Amino acid sequence: MSVEAMEFLYTEDKISEVVGVEGYEKLVRNVCQQALKSVDTTYVFLERYAYINGYAGSGVALLSGNIGYARNLFLDVSEGLPCDDMGMHIASRVFSATVDEHTDRRLGHSPHRVLAKIMLDAVAGYAGYDQNIEQRNRLDKKSSAFLSVVDSFKRNYQGSSHDIGALIQALGYHIASEFLADKEYQIIDEEVWFRHPDEQFRHHVKRGKNREGGWYGPWSWITTHGHYGEAENDDGHGVEHEHWVDALEAARLALKYKPEIISEKEFFVCLERGLLRFRRDWKRLFNIVLEEMDAVAKGA
Numbered sequence: 265m266s267v268e269a270m271e272f273l274y275t276e277d278k279i280s281e282v283v284g285v286e287g288y289e290k291l292v293r294n295v296c297q298q299a300l301k302s303v304d305t306t307y308v309f310l311e312r313y314a315y316i317n318g319y320a321g322s323g324v325a326l327l328s329g330n331i332g333y334a335r336n337l338f339l340d341v342s343e344g345l346p347c348d349d350m351g352m353h354i355a356s357r358v359f360s361a362t363v364d365e366h367t368d369r370r371l372g373h374s375p376h377r378v379l380a381k382i383m384l385d386a387v388a389g390y391a392g393y394d395q396n397i398e399q400r401n402r403l404d405k406k407s408s409a410f411l412s413v414v415d416s417f418k419r420n421y422q423g424s425s426h427d428i429g430a431l432i433q434a435l436g437y438h439i440a441s442e443f444l445a446d447k448e449y450q451i452i453d454e455e456v457w458f459r460h461p462d463e464q465f466r467h468h469v470k471r472g473k474n475r476e477g478g479w480y481g482p483w484s485w486i487t488t489h490g491h492y493g494e495a496e497n498d499d500g501h502g503v504e505h506e507h508w509v510d511a512l513e514a515a516r517l518a519l520k521y522k523p524e525i526i527s528e529k530e531f532f533v534c535l536e537r538g539l540l541r542f543r544r545d546w547k548r549l550f551n552i553v554l555e556e557m558d559a560v561a562k563g564a
């Protein structure tokens with residue numbers, strides 16, 4: 265492995281630089297702050313965020329399946345040994361990110377989509393939509409711009425088993441997704457839960473941690489992924505950080521066992537294209553959510 269490859273796969277700084285993490289975090293913080301303007305904007309932000317993330321687990325499973333399907337692409341051709349198919353070694357490092365998505369061992373074996381729904385129902389309770397279901401239905405209607413980002417997210421996540429370039433690009437997309445999600449959830453916990461100006465929000469959408477360190481309450485969909493570290497006196501990491509570490513290991517193995525048809529240089533071009541595509545999709549997503557919240561605030 266070249267020095268550049270080592271640097272890329274092992275330094276957080278390099279990935280932060282490629283995805284422009286500082287500007288990205290600012291955008292997420294701004295979205296969270298706008299979400300605090302009213303009960304409706306709080307709901308709209310969390311509804312859209314939960315909705316698109318509801319596809320992440322399936323996207324990860326599809327990508328992992330496509331890596332496994334590409335049976336003759338990733339081979340161990342070490343001298344003196346029969347050629348070994350290494351696809352499943354790489355796929356497993358991707359798949360690990362979606363085990364909890366389907367059945368979270370720490371949270372009663374619930375799928376994360378169910379946890380997100382519990383959180384959202386609690387937010388709806390806070391907003392008083394149980395008395396005004398029409399309002400919730402109205403706010404649940406997503407713009408076509410939002411839905412087109414969701415489509416792009418679904419398309420870009422899975423890769424293709426027939427195309428090594430597309431697979432490596434999707435691996436880059438996955439790395440960015442896990443890396444940035446770790447930051448997103450930490451910021452959301454800090455800005456939306458801790459800094460919500462209305463105490464009633466915290467009263468309805470409870471957030472708690474038991475003595476064994478397990479999360480409870482409707483807000484645990486957020487905190488299990490990442491949380492406000494200062495409040496807990498720790499680094500704020502949740503499962504997204506573990507997923508990111510595994511995603512990097514998948515990329516390292518993919519580079520080690522890549523077929524000759526793709527050079528190391530091309531490998532990194534594809535990986536970086538995936539990272540940038542994720543940033544593009546999610547910056548678009550957050551900007552659209554800002555517009556949607558603005559329209560809600562103006563009563564449109």
Ligand SMILES: [Fe+2]
Nearest residue numbers: 364365376489
């Ligand atoms: Fe999740």
Ligand SMILES: [Fe+2]
Nearest residue numbers: 361442504507
């Ligand atoms: Fe994840």
